[in-house]
Each structure stands twice: as C-alpha cells, then as structure tokens.
Amino acid sequence: MRLLFLIALLGLDMCTKDETVAGYGGAAQIWHLTELDGAPVTTTATLSFPAPGQIAGEAPCNRYSGVMTTPYPWFDVGQVISTRRACPAQAAEAGFFKALSAMSEAEVAGNTLILRNAAGREMVFKAAD
Numbered sequence: 001m002r003l004l005f006l007i008a009l010l011g012l013d014m015c016t017k018d019e020t021v022a023g024y025g026g027a028a029q030i031w032h033l034t035e036l037d038g039a040p041v042t043t044t045a046t047l048s049f050p051a052p053g054q055i056a057g058e059a060p061c062n063r064y065s066g067v068m069t070t071p072y073p074w075f076d077v078g079q080v081i082s083t084r085r086a087c088p089a090q091a092a093e094a095g096f097f098k099a100l101s102a103m104s105e106a107e108v109a110g111n112t113l114i115l116r117n118a119a120g121r122e123m124v125f126k127a128a129d
Contacts, residue, residue, distance in 0.1 A: 019071040022049030025108035030057075031125035036099055038122065043092045047100075047113070047125055055080075059096050060089035075106040075115055099123055 018027070026049050033045040043060040049068075050056050055077055056065040064082035068075065077100060087093075103115035103123060111127040 018052040020049070020053060020068055021072050021075060021106045021108060021113070022052060024072040026106070026113060029111075029113075030128040031113045032128060033096070033123060034126050035122070035124035036095070043089045043096075045092075045096050046128075060093040061085050061087035062093065064097070073106050075103045077101060077103075 020026075029048065031047045033041045033047070035041060045059050046057040048056050053067055053069045054065065055068050057063070059082060062083040062085050064080050066077045066080040068077050070076040080097060080101065082097070099121060100115070100123070102117050102119070102121055104117045105115070107114045107116075113125040113127070115123040115125070
C-alpha cells in the first residue's frame with residue numbers, strides 16, 4: 001500500500017513539471033526582441049514567462065500578457081491581452097503582436113530565444129544581462 005501511495009505521489013510531481021518554453025530554459029529571463037524576420041528591431045519589445053503557462057511583456061507601446069500551454073518546442077500564445085496606451089510606435093506594436101501570434105515553434109539556446117513558424121517568419125530575442 002505504501003508503495004502504491006509513493007508511486008501516486010511521484011506521478012503527481014511529474015504532472016506538474018512545466019513542459020512549455022519556460023520549463024526548458026525560457027523562465028527567469030526577460031527576453032528582448034532584437035530581430036523580426038531578419039531585420040533589426042529599433043523599438044523596445046520584451047517577452048517573459050512569469051509563471052507556468054503564462055507569458056507577459058512590454059510591446060512597443062503597451063504591456064501584455066497571455067496563456068501558453070503547448071509543450072516545448074511548440075509555441076502558441078492563444079489570445080493576448082494588453083493595455084491600451086497610444087504612442088508613436090503603434091504600427092510597430094501591431095506588427096509585434098501579429099508576429100507573436102503567428103509563431104508556432106520555439107528554440108532556447110543559452111541567452112537566445114528564437115520563435116519561428118512554417119511560413120518562414122522569425123523573432124529573435126536576447127536575454128537581458
């Protein structure tokens with residue numbers, strides 16, 4: 001009976017492991033967007049994984065958050081919510097959110113996070129120092 005209880009407890013622990021990007025090196029970092037589709041980014045945009053299954057960050061104008069539950073290496077943010085501040089970089093922000101929503105795969109390698117999709121779009125983030 002004790003063995004069965006121990007196995008059940010171990011099984012529960014295994015079920016709680018974060019299988020998203022955060023669980024594979026993306027957590028505990030603030031990722032800064034440096035390239036979008038091969039072009040350098042001149043506005044500020046960040047991405048972080050504050051808790052299992054969550055994303056958050058700063059777009060060029062607004063803060064945002066969303067849910068991400070797909071297992072690594074897949075990336076699917078679902079619906080993203082954001083604040084509604086206006087700023088001169090509104091077009092850059094729309095492009096950022098459109099690209100982020102289109103990403104389907106993630107790769108974490110050291111201080112670099114790359115998001116990409118089958119259409120060839122790519123977002124490159126670098127970890128903050």
